[in-house]
Amino acid sequence: MDLLQVVLSGVLVGMVYALLGLGVVLVFRASEAFNFAIGEFLVVGAFLFFILFFDLHLPLLIALPAGLLAAGAFAAVVEKLTIEPLLGRNPISMTIITLGLASLLRASVQLVFGAHSYPFVMDLPDITLELGDMLFLSEQLWASLLSAAAFAMVILFLFKTRWGVAIRATSESQAKAMAYGINARLILLVVWALSGMCIAVAGIMISNFGSLTYLTAMVGFRAIPVVLVGGMDSIGGALVGGLIVGLCEAFVGAYIEPMGLIGFKNIAPYILLLMVLLVRPYGLFGTVRIERV
Amino acid sequence: MLLSVENLRVVYHDVISVLHGVSLGVNEGELLVIIGANGAGKTTLLRTICGMVDFFDGRVVEGDIKLGGRSIRSLHTTEILKKHRLTYVMEDRPVFWYLTVEENLLAAAHARWDNQVPQDMEEVYSYFPVLRRLKDKRAGFASGGEQQMLAIGMSLMTRPRVLLLDEPSLGLAPLVTEELFQIVGRLNREKGVTVMLVEQNANAALGIGHRGYVMETGRVVLEGRATELLENQDVREFYLGSGEKERKSYRDARRYKRRKRWL
Numbered sequence: 027m028d029l030l031q032v033v034l035s036g037v038l039v040g041m042v043y044a045l046l047g048l049g050v051v052l053v054f055r056a057s058e059a060f061n062f063a064i065g066e067f068l069v070v071g072a073f074l075f076f077i078l079f080f081d082l083h084l085p086l087l088i089a090l091p092a093g094l095l096a097a098g099a100f101a102a103v104v105e106k107l108t109i110e111p112l113l114g115r116n117p118i119s120m121t122i123i124t125l126g127l128a129s130l131l132r133a134s135v136q137l138v139f140g141a142h143s144y145p146f147v148m149d150l151p152d153i154t155l156e157l158g159d160m161l162f163l164s165e166q167l168w169a170s171l172l173s174a175a176a177f178a179m180v181i182l183f184l185f186k187t188r189w190g191v192a193i194r195a196t197s198e199s200q201a202k203a204m205a206y207g208i209n210a211r212l213i214l215l216v217v218w219a220l221s222g223m224c225i226a227v228a229g230i231m232i233s234n235f236g237s238l239t240y241l242t243a244m245v246g247f248r249a250i251p252v253v254l255v256g257g258m259d260s261i262g263g264a265l266v267g268g269l270i271v272g273l274c275e276a277f278v279g280a281y282i283e284p285m286g287l288i289g290f291k292n293i294a295p296y297i298l299l300l301m302v303l304l305v306r307p308y309g310l311f312g313t314v315r316i317e318r319v
Numbered sequence: 320m321l322l323s324v325e326n327l328r329v330v331y332h333d334v335i336s337v338l339h340g341v342s343l344g345v346n347e348g349e350l351l352v353i354i355g356a357n358g359a360g361k362t363t364l365l366r367t368i369c370g371m372v373d374f375f376d377g378r379v380v381e382g383d384i385k386l387g388g389r390s391i392r393s394l395h396t397t398e399i400l401k402k403h404r405l406t407y408v409m410e411d412r413p414v415f416w417y418l419t420v421e422e423n424l425l426a427a428a429h430a431r432w433d434n435q436v437p438q439d440m441e442e443v444y445s446y447f448p449v450l451r452r453l454k455d456k457r458a459g460f461a462s463g464g465e466q467q468m469l470a471i472g473m474s475l476m477t478r479p480r481v482l483l484l485d486e487p488s489l490g491l492a493p494l495v496t497e498e499l500f501q502i503v504g505r506l507n508r509e510k511g512v513t514v515m516l517v518e519q520n521a522n523a524a525l526g527i528g529h530r531g532y533v534m535e536t537g538r539v540v541l542e543g544r545a546t547e548l549l550e551n552q553d554v555r556e557f558y559l560g561s562g563e564k565e566r567k568s569y570r571d572a573r574r575y576k577r578r579k580r581w582l
Contacts, residue, residue, distance in 0.1 A: 113374070114374045114376070188429055191418065191426045192426055194426075195415045195422075195423075195426035195429075198417055200374075201409065201413075202415065203426070204371060204374065204396045205371065205396065205406075205407050205408070205409050206400075206406070206413075206426065206430070206474070206476075207396070207400035207406070207477050208397075208426065208430060209397045
């Protein structure tokens, strides 16, 4: 198979993973908790969009923003109920809570939507690209473009607006932020909503590859190698980690699986993760702490 | 009294009692100094006044805090800062290390955002010219003195009427401390900011203060005008290290136990 095709396909998928990673990194920076319920957030976000777009037949330009807002609101409510009461306490407690949250949400989704799969064809304009003997599918291109756009918007928000400054300040220290009058509780709510929206975009684009079931949540586990390879607290790291995981999958899928190792693609990112962590425990782009000597 | 603390009792983690009935008051426009040894409860007192003590798992068991005659005991920090314009500068240089100096100032102005922000930032730069030079540098790379100046500059961005300063001299060279305290004195005089200054460096603090309290193990044990406190025998002995009692050699000093008890 053409090397360039493999690389570019890897990059396309990698952008979606990067967005997923961003969702985790934002929350980790702000509340120091790892959100293990990411897969369930992804499924809930995709289902919220599914209801608006496929059940209520709203036009895409309304259904997409409304679905994302709903996903953001959902994440904010979850934060308000489960994380906010623990503000100032040990982040490990919050991480454990997200584990419980994952079970609860998974069961709830199954209860409400059942275990069968929903066809998810968004009918976006066909932008399938053929370059020589290379082929990029329309869904992949859309997924990558929208993910990249969402990623860029989050970056702009964080680095160019005063709310972004307040979020970064609160992410560094909730106590200091509170002392200067930044409403840390509100900021955490905003961060979770933002994270929920990122994850929902990724969820919608991933569902668009085929169908949506409660098992789509498994994709959420991809976020773990993404953020650990890139560095838990680094936004740029999420981008690079996403691309690396995407490339890793594409290469393994193209060159190793044909040798008879079917499914190796799914575990390759974790092997890569182990190798990176052995060499750089903070991930490739984890914050190099400012040390005063 | 602009700010009055009445019989305040505070407990951490429901078991560790830190303040056992502290009462004190700050007049409008005053620069009040609180001195006391480590563990006397000075930081807890400031945290309680600004409404942050519950964030550190502390609880007000008894007593009240009044600002301008109204109780602020049960308010959140954000409300106290916004509505009553009381700002707490935490100890150990509370700046955001990974933000630039300018972003730090912007972050501190977040709660009161209005079109006066650029103007106030200019004012901060005029009080602390060194910050203008550093404005695009990450605050974590600034020196200790610069960080403390930034912290006070940030508190000015919140437009405080009352400023609580928690050991601003911590870890600073004596000359830097002196410069910093000069500026704090100027803020108090020129902008009319009421200041409550908690310090270990009793000499420097009482030098710029109007009035002072001495705290020990959760109680106020002494009160007076700053000049009187500087002359006080016990303060001189315990906090200024220049008591005129018998001279002690190093060998005695090792076994030297404090004999004086206040209560």
